[in-house]
Amino acid sequence: MVNIVNFILDMLIYVGIFGILSLSLNLEYGFTGLWNFGKVAFYMIGAYTSGILTTLGYPIYVGFAAGVVISGLAGLLISLPALRLREDYLGILTLVFGEIIRLILKNEYWLGGPLGIRGIPSITPSGIEYTTALTIQLAAITTIAAICYFIANRIIHSPYGRVIRGIREDELATASLGKNTFRYKASIFSLSSAMAGVAGAFMGQYVTSIAPDQFMPFLSFTVWMMVMLGGFANIEGAFLGALIYITFERGARIAKDYLLLPIDPNNLMFILTGLLILIFVFFRPQGLLRENKVREHKGV
Amino acid sequence: MCDLTQILATDNLTKSFGGLIAVDNVSIQIEERSISGLIGPNGSGKTTLFNVISGALKADSGKVFFMGKRIDNLPCHLIYKAGLVRTFQVPRLFQKMTVLDNMLIAARGLIGDSLIGTLFRGKAWKKQEEELVKKALEILEMLDLYHQRKNLAGNLSGGQMKLLELGRALMSDPKMLLLDEPAAGVSPVVVDKIFEKIVELRKNLGLTFFIIEHRIETLFNYTDKVIVMYKGQVIAEGKGHELVENPKVIDVYLGEY
Numbered sequence: 001m002v003n004i005v006n007f008i009l010d011m012l013i014y015v016g017i018f019g020i021l022s023l024s025l026n027l028e029y030g031f032t033g034l035w036n037f038g039k040v041a042f043y044m045i046g047a048y049t050s051g052i053l054t055t056l057g058y059p060i061y062v063g064f065a066a067g068v069v070i071s072g073l074a075g076l077l078i079s080l081p082a083l084r085l086r087e088d089y090l091g092i093l094t095l096v097f098g099e100i101i102r103l104i105l106k107n108e109y110w111l112g113g114p115l116g117i118r119g120i121p122s123i124t125p126s127g128i129e130y131t132t133a134l135t136i137q138l139a140a141i142t143t144i145a146a147i148c149y150f151i152a153n154r155i156i157h158s159p160y161g162r163v164i165r166g167i168r169e170d171e172l173a174t175a176s177l178g179k180n181t182f183r184y185k186a187s188i189f190s191l192s193s194a195m196a197g198v199a200g201a202f203m204g205q206y207v208t209s210i211a212p213d214q215f216m217p218f219l220s221f222t223v224w225m226m227v228m229l230g231g232f233a234n235i236e237g238a239f240l241g242a243l244i245y246i247t248f249e250r251g252a253r254i255a256k257d258y259l260l261l262p263i264d265p266n267n268l269m270f271i272l273t274g275l276l277i278l279i280f281v282f283f284r285p286q287g288l289l290r291e292n293k294v295r296e297h298k299g300v
Numbered sequence: 301m302c303d304l305t306q307i308l309a310t311d312n313l314t315k316s317f318g319g320l321i322a323v324d325n326v327s328i329q330i331e332e333r334s335i336s337g338l339i340g341p342n343g344s345g346k347t348t349l350f351n352v353i354s355g356a357l358k359a360d361s362g363k364v365f366f367m368g369k370r371i372d373n374l375p376c377h378l379i380y381k382a383g384l385v386r387t388f389q390v391p392r393l394f395q396k397m398t399v400l401d402n403m404l405i406a407a408r409g410l411i412g413d414s415l416i417g418t419l420f421r422g423k424a425w426k427k428q429e430e431e432l433v434k435k436a437l438e439i440l441e442m443l444d445l446y447h448q449r450k451n452l453a454g455n456l457s458g459g460q461m462k463l464l465e466l467g468r469a470l471m472s473d474p475k476m477l478l479l480d481e482p483a484a485g486v487s488p489v490v491v492d493k494i495f496e497k498i499v500e501l502r503k504n505l506g507l508t509f510f511i512i513e514h515r516i517e518t519l520f521n522y523t524d525k526v527i528v529m530y531k532g533q534v535i536a537e538g539k540g541h542e543l544v545e546n547p548k549v550i551d552v553y554l555g556e557y
Contacts, residue, residue, distance in 0.1 A: 151419065159412035159425060162405050166394050172356060173392035177406045178380035178472065179413070187415045294401060297433045300449060 009134035011250055013206065015243045016141035020148050020199040022226040023238035024192035027152055030233035030291075031161065032188050033168030035087045038094030039196055039223045041078075041101045042071040044215040046197030047204040048105060051117040060123055060205060067201030068194045075193025079186040098217055106212040116211025120204050137206055144202060145239070148195050152235045157295045164188055165233075225277055231287030240288060248273060306365075307332040307476055307508050308353070308384070313362035313372075315345075315352050322348040324532035325362070330476075333502055335509045337519040340529035341553055346512045347389055349529070350478050354386040355379040367475070381408075383475030387468075387482060389512070391461035395454030399445060402453045402464060403436035404429070406471040439467045442497065444490065459486040466494065470501070476508040483513060491515065495522045516540075516554070528553060 021039055028034040049070040050063035058066075082093045105111050123140055124133040155161045166174040167181050175181050204210050222245065230241025252272050256265035263271075280287065308330040315323040322345045330336050338346050351357040353364055355376040364372040366384050374382070394402050410432075412418045412425025440446045443463045448456060453464060466482050483491040495518055501507045513519045519526060520540025528536040528543060530552045536543055543549050 154422070155415075155418055158418040159404070159410045159429070160415055160418035162397070162401055163413055165397060166405055169394045169396060170392050172376070173388070173394070174405075175376040176354065176356065176380060176386060176388075176392075177468070178377045178385075178408065179405075180375075180377045191415065291396070294398070296450075297400060297404075298430055300400065300433060300437070 006131055006134055007250075009131070009138055011246055013134070013138050013141050015239065015246050016138070016145045017199045017203050017206075018223065018226060018246060019239035019242040020145050021196055021223045022230065022242050023145075023148055023152055023235055024195035024199075025223050025227050026230075026233065026235060026238045027155070027164075027188055027192045027195075030227060030231075031156060031168060032164040032185060033087065034083070034185060034189060035091035036094045036189070036192075037091045037217070037220050037224075038096070038098035040215050040217060040219040041094070041098035042075055042193040042196035043200040043203070043219070044098070044101055044105070044212075045071040045074050045193075046200030047210050047215075048111065048117070048200075049197070050201035051120045051204040051210050052111070054121050054205065055117055055119060060121060063205075064198060064201045067197045069197075071197025071200070072190050072194030076186060076190040079189040083182060083185045083189065095217060095220070098215070098220060102212050102215050112211070114212060116209060116214070117204075118209040120208045120210065122205045122208055141202055141206075144198055148198070149235060149239075151191075151195075156235065156292055160184070162294070225273065228277065228280055228287055231289035231291070233291040234287065234289040235292060237287055237289035244288075245273070248276065305331050307367055308510065309365045310349075310353065311363040311365070313349070313352060313364060314360045315348055315357060316360055321532050323352060323359075326529075326532070326534055327362075328527055328534060328537070330508060330510055331524070332508055333506050334524045335498060335502060335511065335522060337523040337526040338510065338512045338529065339514070339516060339519065339526060339553060344529040345532040346529055347480055348532075350386055350480055350512065354384065354478060356386075380472065383473075384478065385469045385472050385474035385476070386478035387462075387465040387480055389480040389484070391458075391465045393453040393456075393461055393464055393468075395452065397453055398450055399440065399453055399456070399464060400433065400436055400449045403440065403468055403471045404432055406468040407432050407436075408473050436467075436471060439470050443467050444493075459490065462486055463490070463494070474507065476510065479509060479511045479513075481512050481514065483515060483518065491518060498522065520544075 021043060025036060025039050028036045046067035050067035053066055054060055054063040078097055082090050085093060106114050124136045163174060163179050163184055167184055171181050226241035226245045227238065229244050230237030249269055252269035256268045261268065306329045310326055310328050313323055313326045326349060340346050348357065352359045355374055359372055363370055366382055371379050371382060411421055411428050417425060437446060437449065440449055443466065445460060445463055445467065448460065456464060462482060462485060466479065469477050483494055486494065498509055499522060502509065523540065525538060526540055526543055527534055528549050535552065536546050536549050
C-alpha cells in the first residue's frame with residue numbers, strides 16, 4: 001500500500017509544480033492577454049540555473065534565488081523586443097525562444113550538453129525514508145505555490161491588476177488613460193517568468209537530474225491545456241487545471257495496463273486528453289471556473 | 301506660435317491614409333478655459349484630428365503644441381500625463397469591468413498601479429482607493445450612473461456608455477478634454493445636462509473643452525467658437541451665429557438650415 005501513498009504524493013508534487021506554471025501563464029494570458037507559447041523556456045532556465053549552481057556546491061536557496069532572478073530577467077529581456085509585436089507574433093516568438101534555449105543547452109557541453117545535469121542536490125537529506133522525503137517535498141512545493149498564489153491574488157485585486165485586465169480588453173483605451181502599457185506587459189511577463197523559474201528550480205532538485213529533452217515545446221502546450229481546463233483569468237483554476245490534467249494523465253497511464261485496446265496503449269493518454277480538450281472547447285470554452293471577480297470596494 | 305493664452309495649437313498638421321488626406325494642413329488654436337466645437341460632415345477628418353492630437357495616430361507632418369510644449373512625438377500615455385485627455389466616438393470601455401472600476405482605472409497618480417507599489421505598499425494604495433472611490437461615486441452620481449456602479453460596463457446602454465466615457469475622462473483631473481460626440485445616443489434632457497456640466501466644469505476647475513458634436517443648436521448655445529472641417533481642411537471658424545450665415549458652411553454642412 002505504500003506504493004499508492006508515494007504515487008499520490010508524487011502526483012501532488014507535480015500538481016504543485018505545474019500549478020505554478022499554469023498560474024504564471026494565467027497571469028500572462030488570462031489576465032493580460034499575452035500569448036506565451038514558450039512557458040517551457042523560463043521553466044528550463046530556472047531548472048538549469050539552479051541545477052548548475054547547486055551542483056557546483058552553492059547552497060540550494062542560492063540556486064533557487066538565482067533561478068528566479070535569471071528567469072525573471074530572461075522574461076524581461078525577451079519582452080523588450082517581443083511585446084512590441086502583435087499578439088500572434090508574440091506567440092510564435094516565445095515558442096521559438098523556448099526551442100532556441102533548449103538547443104543551446106543541448107549543444108553547449110559546459111552547460112551539460114545532451115545528457116544534461118545529473119546529481120542535483122535535493123532539499124531532502126539523503127538516507128531518509130522515501131515517503132518522508134516525498135512529504136517534505138510536498139510541503140516545500142505547497143509553500144512555494146502558496147507564495148505564488150498570494151502574489152497573484154494580491155495583483156489581481158489591485159490597481160495594477162485593473163490595468164492589466166484593461167490591456168487585455170483594449171490596449172489603446174488603457175494607453176489613452178495614461179498607462180504605459182508596455183511597462184505593464186513587460187513587468188507581468190517578467191514576474192510570470194520568475195514564477196516559472198522557481199517551478200523549474202524545484203523540479204530540478206526533486207528529480208535530481210535534468211536534460212534538454214525534458215523541455216520540449218509540448219510542455220508549454222500542456223500548461224495551456226491546464227489553463228483551458230481550470231479557467232481563464234482564474235488563479236484557483238490554474239491549480240484545478242493542473243490537478244485535472246495530471247490526474248488524467250496518470251490515470252490513463254494506469255488504465256492502459258488493465259485495458260485491452262486495439263491501439264498502442266501508450267497513445268491512450270494523448271487520445272483522452274485530446275478528447276477532453278475538445279469537450280471543453282465545445283461546451284465550456286472559458287474553462288471550469290469563471291474569471292476572478294475584483295474584490296468589492298469599501299463603502300460602495 | 302506658443303501664445304500663453306492658447307492651451308492647444310496645431311501647426312500645419314497633416315495625416316493621410318494611403319491616397320486619402322484625412323487631415324490636411326490643419327492649423328487651429330484653442331484658448332485656455334474655452335469651450336470649442338468641431339463640426340463637419342461625416343468623413344471630414346474630425347476624429348482623425350482628435351486621434352493625431354491625442355497621440356493615438358502619428359501625424360505625417362506638422363506640429364501639435366499643448367501648454368507651450370510640443371506633444372506630437374509623445375505616446376498616448378504621456379499626452380494624458382500632460383493633462384490632455386480624450387474620449388472616443390465609439391465608447392472604448394472595459395466591458396468586463398464594473399462601472400466603478402472603469403472610473404478608477406483612469407485616476408491619476410495611483411500608488412498601486414505599479415507592480416512594486418501593488419506588492420509592497422498595500423496600505424497606502426488601499427487608503428488612496430477609498431478616497432478615489434468617493435470621488436468616482438460623486439462623478440457617477442452627477443452623470444446619473446450611480447445606480448449602475450456595480451454593474452459591468454458591457455451591460456450599459458449606448459447612451460450610458462457615452463456618459464461613462466465622459467466620467468472616466470473627468471476622473472483623470474485633466475486640464476483639457478477632447479470629447480468625441482459626447483452626446484451621441486444620449487436623451488435630450490441628459491444632453492443639456494452634459495453641456496451644463498461642461499460649462500460648470502470650465503467655471504469651477506478652469507478646464508478647456510474641444511468637442512466634436514453634430515447637434516449644432518446645442519453646440520452654438522454652449523461654445524465660444526466652432527471650427528468647421530470639410531475634406532480634411534478647416535473651412536471656417538467663428539461664433540455660432542456667424543457660421544450660420546457663412547455660405548461655405550451652409551453649403552457643405554448645414555444645408556437648408
